[in-house]
Amino acid sequence: xxxxxxxxxxxxxxxxxxxxxxxxxxxxxxxxxxxxxxxxxxxxxxxxxxxxxxxxxxxxxxxxxxxxxxxxxxxxxxxxxxxxxxxxxxxxxxxxxxxxxxxxxxxxxxxxxxxxxxxxxxxxxxxxxxxxxxxxxxxxxxxxxxxxxxxxxxxxxxxxxxxxxxxxxxxxxxxxxxxxxxxxxxxxxxxxxxxxxxxxxxxxxxxxxxxxxxxxxxxxxxxxxxxxxxxxxxxxxxxxxxxxxxxxxxxxxxxxxxxxxxxxxxxxxxxxxxxxxxxxxxxxxxxxxxxxxxxxxxxxxxxxxxxxxxxxxxxxxxxxxxxxxxxxxxxxxxxxxxxxxxxxxxxxxxxxxxxxxxxxxxxxxxxxxxxxxx
Numbered sequence: 001x002x003x004x005x006x007x008x009x010x011x012x013x014x015x016x017x018x019x020x021x022x023x024x025x026x027x028x029x030x031x032x033x034x035x036x037x038x039x040x041x042x043x044x045x046x047x048x049x050x051x052x053x054x055x056x057x058x059x060x061x062x063x064x065x066x067x068x069x070x071x072x073x074x075x076x077x078x079x080x081x082x083x084x085x086x087x088x089x090x091x092x093x094x095x096x097x098x099x100x101x102x103x104x105x106x107x108x109x110x111x112x113x114x115x116x117x118x119x120x121x122x123x124x125x126x127x128x129x130x131x132x133x134x135x136x137x138x139x140x141x142x143x144x145x146x147x148x149x150x151x152x153x154x155x156x157x158x159x160x161x162x163x164x165x166x167x168x169x170x171x172x173x174x175x176x177x178x179x180x181x182x183x184x185x186x187x188x189x190x191x192x193x194x195x196x197x198x199x200x201x202x203x204x205x206x207x208x209x210x211x212x213x214x215x216x217x218x219x220x221x222x223x224x225x226x227x228x229x230x231x232x233x234x235x236x237x238x239x240x241x242x243x244x245x246x247x248x249x250x251x252x253x254x255x256x257x258x259x260x261x262x263x264x265x266x267x268x269x270x271x272x273x274x275x276x277x278x279x280x281x282x283x284x285x286x287x288x289x290x291x292x293x294x295x296x297x298x299x300x301x302x303x304x305x306x307x308x309x310x311x312x313x314x315x316x317x318x319x320x321x322x323x324x325x326x327x328x329x330x331x332x333x334x335x336x337x338x339x340x341x342x343x344x345x346x347x348x349x350x351x352x353x354x355x356x357x358x359x360x361x362x363x364x365x366x367x368x369x370x371x372x373x374x
Contacts, residue, residue, distance in 0.1 A: 001113060002105045003035045004054075008131045008211075008283035009105045012177040015357050016103075016129075019180055025361060030097070034106055034113075037093050041082050069305040076108060076139055083112055090116025094124075101368055104128045107136075107306070111143045125371050129360060131176060132282050133313055135159045136306040148367055152176050152282075152356055155309065171363045175354030176286035181267050183290075183357075193272050197235070197258045204232045204337050207273035207293065211281055212262065214241030217326060219248065221277060224330045226253025230337065235260065235269050267291065275336060276320075277329065279303070280310040285319075290354055294345035295320035296332060318348040 002013040010033075017029045079086075086109070094102075094117050104113050104126065114126050127148040128141060134155040135141040142149065142160055148169045151157040160170040191201035199205065206225065208218055218236060225234055233256040238245040240262045248259045260269070266287060270276070276288035280297040288295050299311035299322050311322045321332050336342055 001032050001034050001102060003033055005035075008176075008281065011179065011283060012105050012129065012131050015177050015179045016360060019357050020361050022180065023361060025365065030099075034109060038086055038089060038109075041085055041089065065302045065304055068302075072136075072305060079108060079112075086112040087115045087119065091119035094120035099124060101364065101371075102126045103364065105131055107132070107140045110141065110147075111139070111145065114143065114145050114147055123371070123374075125367050127364065127367060129177065130156050132156075132306050132310075133176070134309045136309075140306060150360055150363060152354075153313070155313075173356040173359040173363075175290075175352070175356045176282050177357045177360065178283075178287055178290055178354065179267075180357060182287060184267070186267075186271055188268075188271060190272055193268070197272070199233050199235075199256050199258055199272075203256075204275075205235060205273045206232060206275050206277055206333065207235045207237070207269055207288075208277045209237045209266070209284055210239070210278050211284060212239040214239040214244045215279065216244065217279075218244060219251075221326050221329055222248055222251055222257060223253070224326075225333060226251065226255045226257055228255060228330045228334070230330070230334045231255065232333065232337070233257070235273060237261075237263060237266070237269060275333070275342065277326075277333075280307045280314065280322075282307070282310055285310060285314065286354060289319060289349050289352060292346055292349055294336065294342060294349065296323065296329065296336070297321075298323045298326055300324055318345060320345060 002009040004010055013031050017031060020027060020029055090112055098121060102113065102117055102124065104110055110128050117124055117126055125148060127150060129150040130141050130152060132141065133153045142163055144163060149160045149165065150171045150173055151160060152173055152175045157170060157172045161167060194201045194205065208221055210218055218238065222234060222236055225232065235258045236248055237260045238248060245259060245261045248257065251257065270288060270291035270293060273293055276293040276295045278284050278297060280299065280303065285295050285297065295314060297311055297314060297320065299308055303311065314320045315322045321336065323329065323332060
């Protein structure tokens, strides 16, 4: 179960599906967009004619996230009002699609998912795989119900145990789920590949990426660094944000810019980069760290509440720089590229070894075997 509010949920679902097929598990994996199952209950769509997941993506693209910590409880309150109806819908859905296991990659709706499943097929195991580095309680990822959890950080693992879930139902993996493509070895010539993009083969190169929907925050970053006195260059990936793509393409700076729209070639662009700039989303920063890139993110009132821990986690482990806002990005990049700071961060990153996408299927197999025996 996934949805398209942000790209990380679908990306994790596709990564698991691909790995399960590649590893030879004889499972029939069905990907289900939860938004489509619950569309008839989407009060936001009834009012605005825009689905909830699309409203969320629009807020990300426009940068309209100020006050999101206050909006989340309101959204959750609305979900509680419609909870009984959601349980009925999900129960009916499960009766028509009898699963041996349900794996949730979505927050906020795990109580409804569990109760709908229990109504249709009692005893069927449900597993919630967190696609955030930590929970944002209450009622975000974790609920007090007899299910399983897969946690990518020690913080999330401790949160699950702290709620009273037995250790036999909480599994710790080594990070966020990434596409298998991020683990492929590449013998590409970085200098030659940069030249193909119209970039200098030898200059420090930053990748600017704000998720699949892009963000208007990329434009001032491009202006500041594009006109910086420090010689560098940028790869800017706008995702599905066509308006942003056009504005960046028309931007004239003395430092070189390569502008890309929506692409599946993020691993390639990361291989050609020296550092990463973006929001502290769990997927993007995990991808950057897997590719050895120190990250530059911001944490302030506009940062989504469930992503604020991510910024603290980056700072605590020395994986990058956390700014109060991107107005200081030019100075911070100049300092990062001076002395040994960049190499020190790379050294810290090299001590990580995120293999989560390979660790989750064996966990699912154990749970299936346990319930089959029972």
